[in-house]
């Protein structure tokens with residue numbers, strides 16, 4: 001099958017800003033282009049503030065075999081409480097979520113999707129596998145009556161590592177919050193899973209590569225087109241929030257050692273990257289930390305460091 005002309009990445013969003021320089025350089029040395037996750041703006045309803053999380057939508061790939069989607073984002077099935085806690089706002093202008101909007105912009109409908117590859121089944125990656133119609137939508141339905149979720153992509157085969165499906169459906173206290181049945185079960189009930197084990201060439205030019213770590217059976221997607229290769233890493237590598245956690249640790253160490261110059265420098269970094277990545281809260285805290293450190297207020301630096309850690313803990317569940 002000739003893939004040279006027909007295989008292309010829609011809006012590859014090949015920004016590298018989510019990734020650390022060192023990791024990027026490594027992949028570039030290996031001749032791989034990194035396709036970063038798209039980010040969706042989310043509203044944090046409780047605080048009335050905006051922040052972004054990595055609502056892990058991957059690229060769409062046009063292929064001779066049909067349209068291939070990598071990960072489906074957060075979906076629309078979160079309860080009001082879920083939305084409030086995680087600050088989720090993923091409603092689409094036309095379709096159920098912003099993913100359908102992005103498809104429409106690229107000239108596709110959900111019916112066009114032939115393959116959905118799930119890198120793993122955490123709710124911020126597989127939440128858009130299925131969707132819930134509003135209870136009062138359609139005719140002849142009683143208002144308030146909830147329906148079971150339907151497949152977002154009715155013609156698609158959904159692909160995941162077999163080990164990940166087992167991991168996701170046999171949860172424990174630590175993993176249960178990340179794997180939500182309504183994202184997973186309807187796919188099985190419709191008989192739409194294609195389970196793979198290990199490295200697999202799913203379609204000519206599209207290879208699934210196990211990349212364990214984040215979860216035991218996480219997979220990344222390598223797309224080859226002519227001489228070019230792109231790799232969608234999903235949650236394999238540290239992203240912005242992971243780096244923030246590292247900064248938070250340095251800050252704690254600096255505060256404990258009374259090294260306010262080091263704290264000021266960490267605050268400065270946080271302020272800059274918070275702005276760059278659209279995390280206002282991180283940016284605000286960074287500025288305050290830098291300011292307090294410069295005037296020698298160690299106690300304020302300690303308090304702010306704690307606030308940063310609390311914030312990071314709150315967004316952790318949706319950031320992978």
Ligand SMILES: [Zn+2]
Pocket residue numbers: 120122125214235319320
């Ligand atoms: Zn994850």
